Amino acid sequence: MSEAALSGPSRRWVRFTPVERGARALVYVLTAVAVIWSLRTIEIIPEFLYDAPEQTADLFVRMWPFDWAFYPKAVHAALIETLHTATLGTLLALVLAIPFSFLAARNFTRSGPLNWIAQFVFVSSRSVNSLIWALLFVAIFGPGPLAGTLAIAFRSIGFVGKLFGEALEEAQQGPIEALTAAGAPRSMILVKGYWPQVEPAFWSVALLRWDINIRESAVLGLVGAGGIGVALDAALNNLYWDQVGLILAVIFAVVIATEFVTSFIRSRIL
Amino acid sequence: MRGLATSGGLRAKAFPARWPVRLAWIGLALYSVYAASILDVTWPRFVQGLDNGARFLGRMFPPNIAPDKLALLQTGMLESIQIAVLSTFFGVLLSLPLGLLAARNLMPGWVSWSARGLIAVLRSFHSVIVAILFVKAVGFGALAGIMALIVSTMGFVSKLFADAVEEMSMKQVEAVRATGASFMSVLAMGVLPQVMARFIGFSTYQLDSNLRNSTMVGLVGGGGIGATLFTAYQRFDYDFVLTILLAIIGLIMVAEVGAGRLRRIFQ
Known part of the structure; x- marks a missing residue:
């Protein structure tokens, strides 16, 4: 005004x-x-649209009833693999992101070029999608959950690093000055000055990213990076829509369960 | 520190050890080792991969900027931008009513809960999975990508919008209601002025996010630069893959700055 x-x-x-x-x-x-x-x-092929309602109906008719027998055969192991991929990928991302967050925090690293390098790492990490990261890592490490874990980790660095870096910038300078005045070494300033202030933010960012990564790791298998997506890809290629339906239902259940777990942890611990 | 800790028994230690926290850290470390062993994330594989990685990077450099490739890149990028623009526009348009329906302070319980249920379903699937289903329903091409991203836009924007409406002040709404205004007038004069700035903020954020995701739906047949990227990858044109990746990163950087500007205009 x-x-x-x-x-x-x-x-x-x-x-x-x-x-x-x-x-x-x-x-x-x-x-x-x-x-x-x-x-x-934009190029839209109208001929495809004419039979869209039938195709959609056909899709759901073919999905139901689900092929429940497929679950113990192939889905369960893949699901466990997906959960481990997401969790390990998140942990790896936390480890990799922390140094860059300190580089990005302007109150900790007082050097423009270094801040800028860290920001560049974050932007690159976030602009390349997890599926594209997975493609790259499949080309390097071959198909399997190793590629998926690294894809999840590299995609998450930008997210975790940016938010954690912002939390660091918001840290109060008082305790840090007190520790500096007491002659504490730099490592102790980190552990006893910064860490207690940013710990809640750190864990809530980690939890948020873990939630997202569970969703993301479910599709990494489409490019061969392991997990439930591999089963989904196989079912799609074989046109076994009843298996596709089952896998989608399982993914849905896991996502809902994850949401409950994260909101429980958030309300209890954080 | 040591001098402080030993002098006098009043304060034995400035920073006492917190064993539960230490145990949690040890637990996380043990889990990492266990999960790594299950996923076959082993050192020899990693080292072997680094070898591959060096070769892979070697084939990526220098990025391929032959004119025919650049033409392909331009077509793909333009299509991705179009997918992002259209999906954001229609997704945001649809989120407006859905978000209002999901606000518990404006709607009766059964309406808001069913709207929230719908939002939860829209949110729970990754846009790639939604894209697969739309590719089956409406065929390959940009339309499937647009529809998939409309779904994710609605999930994100209408949830945040509903939360924003629930957090607004009811005083202005009551004031407009007291004049005998119709429901639409209450929305237009009491509700929207309070939440519009935040709604536009979510929308610009979603435009940014749709641009990122429009580069991905192409991998499953949803059109855009993702399709170009996937073709180049499958043909082992790794130098062109690098060109595409650099172009995507550039586009996202520009979009991020642009979305920030947009948000500032409306705040």
């Missing part, structure tokens, strides 16, 4: 300044232009 708009002789009350209104109008126009441009140029 601007002062000038309030204190005219006529006292017309205006919520936004002309610049603000102009900027907003510009955004609306740009949005409209972007949407119209996309609608006009």
Whole structure:
């Protein structure tokens, strides 16, 4: 709200300044232009749309009833593998992200270029999707959960590092100055000055990411990186839709269960 | 520190050991070793992989910038941007009513709970899985990708929007209601002015996130740069893969800055 708009002789009350209104109008126009441009140029094959309702109905008819016998045969082991991939990947990401978070925190590392390098690592990690990370690691380490674990870890570094770095920047300087004045070595300043202040933020970020990683690791198998996605990929390629339905139901159950676990931990411990 | 700890018995230690915490750390370490052994994450494999990795990186550099490849890159990137724009636009449009329906302070219980249930279902599947189902339903191409991302947009934006509506002040809503305004007027004059800024914030965040995800739905047939990337990968054109990855990272960086600007205009 601007002062000038309030204190005219006529006292017309205006919520936004002309610049603000102009900027907003510009955004609306740009949005409209972007949407119209996309609608006009995107390639959509209308022939595919004619039988979409039948195809969708067919999909659900073929899925039901689920092939329950498939669960003990192939799904259970893959599911356990997925859970371990997500958890181990998250732990690895925490370990890898911590040094970069300290580099990124401007109050801890007082060097512009170093902050910038850490930010670059975070952005690269986050802009490459976990599936694409998985593709790269499958090419390097071969198919299997090793590639999946590393993909999860590398994708999570940016997320964990950015949020943890921000938590570090918000840390109070008082305890740190006190420790410095007492002559504490730098490692002790970290452990006793920063860590107690950022510990809750750290664990809540870790928990949040673990929740996301459970979902993500379920699809890594589509590119060969292990877990339940491998079973899903096989079922899809064989057109065994009843197995696909079962796997989707299992993923759904796991995601719901994870949500309960994380909200329980959050309400009890954090 | 030692001088402080030994002088006088009043304060034996400035920082006493916290055994439960230490045990938790040991537990995490043991779990990591156990999980690594189960997943066959072993040192020899890792070292062997590093060898492969060096060869892989060697084939990636320098990035391929031949004109025909760049034309492919441009087509794919434009399609990804279109997928992101359209899915964000329609997803956000649909999230507005869904989020209002899910707000417990505006709607009767059964409405908000069923809306919240729908949101939970929309949220629980990874957009790649949704994309697979849409590829089966509407065929290969950008449309499947758009629809998959609309689903994830609705899941994210309408949940946060519903939470924002629940956190708003009811005083203004009651004031508008007291004038005898219709429900739509209450929404337009009492509710939306309070939550619109946050709604636009979530939407710009989702635009950013849809751009990231639009690079991925192509892997399962949902169109965009992901399809180009997957083809290049399967043909072992690793140098072109690197070009595509760099282009994606550049696009996301630009989008992140742009989304930040957008948010500032509306706050």
